[in-house]
Amino acid sequence: MTDTVTLESPDQVAVGNKCATVVIVDDHELIRKGLAALLASAPDFELVGEAEGSPEALRLLDTLNPDIMLVDITLANGNGLELIKKIRSRSATTAVLVSSMHDESIYAERVIAAGGMGYLCKCNAAKEVLHALRKVMDGHIYLSPAMTERVLKRAAGSPYQSEPDPIRSLSDRELEVFQGIGEGKTTREISKQMHLSIKTVATYREKLKSKLFVRNGAELARRAVEWSLQHEV
The missing domain is CATH 3.40.50.2300 (Response regulator)
Structure with a gap:
């Protein structure tokens, strides 16, 4: 079109x-x-x-x-x-x-x-x-x-900056997976949306758990949903 x-x-x-x-x-x-x-x-x-x-x-x-x-x-x-x-x-x-x-x-x-x-x-x-x-x-x-x-302010190293948000440490791909989790998508649905293998998306999920300091998939999902609601994603 x-x-x-x-x-x-x-x-x-x-x-x-x-x-x-x-x-x-x-x-x-x-x-x-x-x-x-x-x-x-x-x-x-x-x-x-x-x-x-x-x-x-x-x-x-x-x-x-x-x-x-x-x-x-x-x-x-x-x-x-x-x-x-x-x-x-x-x-x-x-x-x-x-x-x-x-x-x-x-x-x-x-x-x-x-x-x-x-x-x-x-x-x-x-x-x-x-x-x-x-x-x-x-x-x-x-x-x-x-x-x-x-x-x-960030470039100038302003002392008034808040504590670093761990979300900022995510790569663009990791953020996209995190957003998908927050939207309630399954690993298969995320892999289809991103044109990646299920194994690759699963690897991104493991990286997210490490970077965001969560222990398991349930905590990751809860964190992603809370973030999505907070940022109106």
Whole structure:
């Protein structure tokens, strides 16, 4: 499924003499429609495609080479963080901005580390979405003021930082498994979602127990559910 909207306007973003081309990657049709309508109202952006999951997003990347991809963390087929890494390995010119409902304090830095150019909460107003897109197209990283302050304080070694959260020590894959456990998914369901063997997912579960200092699978599941509820995952 690929929808294309063509816009013509003298207003431009800093990408040469054309509008900035955008591909939306989100597994919720209503979200895609809302973002499409928003982009249609902006004379400096052109929506050239939509995708529900990673495979389709990568096909659109190879075919269209868009200026920016607006990506969610949770996708129908794949994970947004892994998708960002694949986009970066395939294209040096396509910027990635994440738009998600997941907790910014958990995912924003991971998005940047994966090669993304910013993290935007879906709860933001339409005006802020366009501001974030324009900032990214100007070559800047977009984060909320609160997240920017958090990152700067950590970089400066602020004495007011709280005790380290063991969740921060998890790799992106480990976090994805942990999130799946918190959502009540079985090992088989997680392996299917992540395209990994059941044995590999079981290995990740053992690593999670070690890193999070829990004794067994029941404690790990309880910890994952509590975390998911706390962060509204």
